[in-house]
Amino acid sequence: MYARNRVKKVIENLKRKLELEEGRTFYRCHSAPDHVRVTIEEAAGMNFQCPICKAPLWPEDEKVRETLKRIIDKLESMEKS
């Protein structure tokens, strides 16, 4: 029970971190990063498409968030088992 609560707490902390990361992630043009650098709200307004060359906009620090998500998934499956 104690261990389970600890895992839960860790998951909560990681989720908060992930939210923070997502909130301050900038999006860049996938084909030419110099084209645009915008916040997620602005990127959404552009349908996640570069206004200059129409390439998709990609989050700058996708790897950080992917890693966080993977850790959270793993912990959550541990918690449920």
Ligand SMILES: [Zn+2]
């Ligand atoms: Zn572009």
